[in-house]
Amino acid sequence: MTEGMVMNLVRLLLYLVGMIGFAAFNAAYLTLLERKQASWMQLRRGPTEVGPWGLLQPVADGVKLMSKQLLLPRDVDVPLFLLGPIMVVVPPILCLVTIPFSETLVARNFNLGLLMIFAFGAISTFVLMLAGLASANKFSSIAAARIVAQNIAYEIPLLVIVLSLVMSTHSFNLHTIVDQQAGGFWHWNLLRLGTNPLMPVAFLIYFICLLAESNRAPFDMVEAESELVAGVFTEYSGMGFGLFFIAEYVNIVVGCCLATILFLGGWHCPFGLLPGLHWFLIKMYALCVMVVWVRWSFPRTQFYGLLNLSWKILIPLALANLLLTAVMLKLF
Amino acid sequence: MEEGSLHLEKQVDVPPGLIHFAALDNFLNLCRANSLWPMTFGLACCAIEMMATGASRFDMSRFGCEVFRPSPRQSDLMIVSGTVTWKMSTAVVTLYDQMPEPKWVLAMGNCAVAGGPFVFPGQYSVVPGVDKLIPVDVYVPGCPPRPEALIEGMLKLEEKLTGRRRWPTVEAK
Ligand code: SF4
Numbered sequence: 001m002t003e004g005m006v007m008n009l010v011r012l013l014l015y016l017v018g019m020i021g022f023a024a025f026n027a028a029y030l031t032l033l034e035r036k037q038a039s040w041m042q043l044r045r046g047p048t049e050v051g052p053w054g055l056l057q058p059v060a061d062g063v064k065l066m067s068k069q070l071l072l073p074r075d076v077d078v079p080l081f082l083l084g085p086i087m088v089v090v091p092p093i094l095c096l097v098t099i100p101f102s103e104t105l106v107a108r109n110f111n112l113g114l115l116m117i118f119a120f121g122a123i124s125t126f127v128l129m130l131a132g133l134a135s136a137n138k139f140s141s142i143a144a145a146r147i148v149a150q151n152i153a154y155e156i157p158l159l160v161i162v163l164s165l166v167m168s169t170h171s172f173n174l175h176t177i178v179d180q181q182a183g184g185f186w187h188w189n190l191l192r193l194g195t196n197p198l199m200p201v202a203f204l205i206y207f208i209c210l211l212a213e214s215n216r217a218p219f220d221m222v223e224a225e226s227e228l229v230a231g232v233f234t235e236y237s238g239m240g241f242g243l244f245f246i247a248e249y250v251n252i253v254v255g256c257c258l259a260t261i262l263f264l265g266g267w268h269c270p271f272g273l274l275p276g277l278h279w280f281l282i283k284m285y286a287l288c289v290m291v292v293w294v295r296w297s298f299p300r301t302q303f304y305g306l307l308n309l310s311w312k313i314l315i316p317l318a319l320a321n322l323l324l325t326a327v328m329l330k331l332f
Numbered sequence: 333m334e335e336g337s338l339h340l341e342k343q344v345d346v347p348p349g350l351i352h353f354a355a356l357d358n359f360l361n362l363c364r365a366n367s368l369w370p371m372t373f374g375l376a377c378c379a380i381e382m383m384a385t386g387a388s389r390f391d392m393s394r395f396g397c398e399v400f401r402p403s404p405r406q407s408d409l410m411i412v413s414g415t416v417t418w419k420m421s422t423a424v425v426t427l428y429d430q431m432p433e434p435k436w437v438l439a440m441g442n443c444a445v446a447g448g449p450f451v452f453p454g455q456y457s458v459v460p461g462v463d464k465l466i467p468v469d470v471y472v473p474g475c476p477p478r479p480e481a482l483i484e485g486m487l488k489l490e491e492k493l494t495g496r497r498r499w500p501t502v503e504a505k
Contacts, residue, residue: 035398035399044391045394046393049366049395049396050396060362060366067360068433225402230403230405233406237406
């Protein structure tokens with residue numbers, strides 16, 4: 001074996017262990033964060049009794065879910081039903097492969113990283129749809145049909161926004177995009193008003209689409225428990241359901257990582273000092289807290305409200321943004 | 333009481349595990365006791381007290397059991413909060429059957445415990461206690477029980493699972 005192959009193998013192993021660990025840690029402790037934050041917003045205490053400050057709560061939940069019976073209801077499509085939970089966690093973990101956490105910390109830096117993330121991001125919604133259809137349950141089927149509509153409606157503004165961003169950065173490489181934003185918060189893409197005065201609006205649209213794509217309230221049509229029991233998860237028990245839960249949180253992490261990279265300058269400090277991993281994590285977790293904050297502030301929208309928001313407001317705005325970017329790039 | 337209107341499915345006997353590891357079992361039970369997810373399921377006036385238990389004054393989320401799951405497939409605990417009528421009983425039994433093992437039932441309020449104020453000569457509609465339909469682990473009496481009583485019931489269930497009491501018992505003055 002040559003030196004290069006060994007390096008590649010070591011890299012692959014490190015990536016697998018590191019990313020799965022990172023994803024599992026985030027999924028576990030973001031649930032705790034969510035429960036704690038919900039409690040604070042509702043003047044409660046949240047989990048306090050299980051471990052100090054409730055810190056062992058995710059462990060208890062995880063072990064309990066793993067030790068629970070896996071039910072296989074009578075009419076389900078067995079292979080699809082069993083594959084669903086597995087296939088839904090793989091794409092977000094794969095997406096983490098090309099996220100640059102700092103100047104040097106990236107598993108694999110390649111040219112079309114941004115494109116790859118969106119390609120894999122699209123898969124996980126389709127897997128949700130398949131899982132819903134395979135459950136042979138009317139609530140799951142309705143939720144599966146909703147996912148398709150929701151996914152189409154929100155993928156378009158998301159991609160159009162990212163397209164206008166790529167036009168102004170001239171690169172699909174996440175590392176290059178972050179490098180361009182060095183040297184203070186006025187260089188961040190969020191405030192790059194020279195190429196596009198609508199950048200803050202673009203960030204807002206991106207954030208809304210992130211909520212919708214990761215199926216978070218107020219857009220959680222996948223699991224609308226007031227209408228559809230538990231949506232596509234209705235028939236899943238034990239760790240099957242646990243994996244969907246993990247996938248949801250890892251999707252949020254991926255979305256927040258991407259927002260940090262595309263708009264908030266990645267690992268660069270807002271004042272040009274001490275760039276590094278810590279700044280990336282601070283920004284990323286601040287966005288995660290925002291996602292949870294939104295969830296516990298707004299009630300769930302109705303389904304037509306969701307589609308109206310996308311087709312009547314977000315898509316025209318995103319297209320206007322794209323046009324404006326093109327004009328500005330041509331003129332200046 | 334005639335049970336003719338009720339078609340109870342025969343309970344399937346789950347074979348016990350061949351090998352048990354005591355330490356592992358204790359650990360699993362500890363984890364299960366600390367994450368009892370109830371089902372979103374309320375039948376009558378007692379359900380209002382159950383909601384109050386989850387709200388900010390009493391806050392059952394301190395014990396990690398505030399995750400009310402909408403689907404029986406994902407819940408561990410069925411809190412029968414309220415009057416069970418014979419007409420409702422099939423639904424209750426179906427929901428119980430749909431829950432995956434291991435599962436527990438907490439009968440909340442006099443109605444669920446023994447029929448409550450609705451048991452009198454000649455009444456035909458109310459099940460005199462939900463334990464006529466499904467096995468019950470913890471009984472919480474009261475009409476309705478105070479939220480503290482429901483939390484005490486949850487602690488009793490945890491005690492039943494782990495063999496240890498989490499908090500000292502409060503002495504009556
Ligand atoms: S026990 Fe009392 S409060 Fe509870 S459901 Fe029965 S009548 Fe209502």
